[in-house]
Amino acid sequence: ATERTLSIIKPDATNRNLTGKINAKFEEAGLRIIAQKRIHLTKAQAGKFYEVHAERPFYDELCEFMASAPVVAQVLEGEGAIAKNREVMGATNPADAAAGTIRAEFAQSVGENSVHGSDAPETAAAEIAFFFSGLELVG
Ligand code: CMP
Numbered sequence: 390a391t392e393r394t395l396s397i398i399k400p401d402a403t404n405r406n407l408t409g410k411i412n413a414k415f416e417e418a419g420l421r422i423i424a425q426k427r428i429h430l431t432k433a434q435a436g437k438f439y440e441v442h443a444e445r446p447f448y449d450e451l452c453e454f455m456a457s458a459p460v461v462a463q464v465l466e467g468e469g470a471i472a473k474n475r476e477v478m479g480a481t482n483p484a485d486a487a488a489g490t491i492r493a494e495f496a497q498s499v500g501e502n503s504v505h506g507s508d509a510p511e512t513a514a515a516e517i518a519f520f521f522s523g524l525e526l527v528g
Pocket of ligand 1: 442499
């Protein structure tokens with residue numbers, strides 16, 4: 390089925406001017422960017438977005454990092470978009486990411502791993518609503 394998923398191009402990637410190269414990977418995989426905005430999150434906003442990880446040891450570092458520079462939040466649409474996006478991103482840790490994936494090519498570490506993608510339909514819906522209103526999704 391056609392799905393929508395929330396993607397974030399993270400500060401390590403925007404700092405290195407990689408937005409276009411990462412978007413090309415999504416588009417080459419057949420994902421359509423139906424909404425996109427560049428935003429500099431506050432640490433509190435990053436903390437809210439990653440609330441599910443609040444008890445993890447890396448939570449504070451993760452929130453600091455996500456608020457350290459602008460990110461590009463985007464909605465990707467396509468057949469099986471959630472799984473397809475995760476395939477294009479590659480494993481969370483770039484050391485484990487398959488060749489040709491975004492994280493294999495661009496990520497610097499497990500924390501500075503260039504992109505985020507929703508992991509399931511429920512989280513995708515919640516994460517899309519965190520950044521975008523319905524009017525901003527132009528499929
Ligand atoms: P993401 O898909 O955005 O979801 C949660 C993020 O936490 C994950 O990508 C990683 O960037 C980050 N993360 C996971 N494990 C670690 C870790 N050990 N140290 C720092 N950050 C981590």
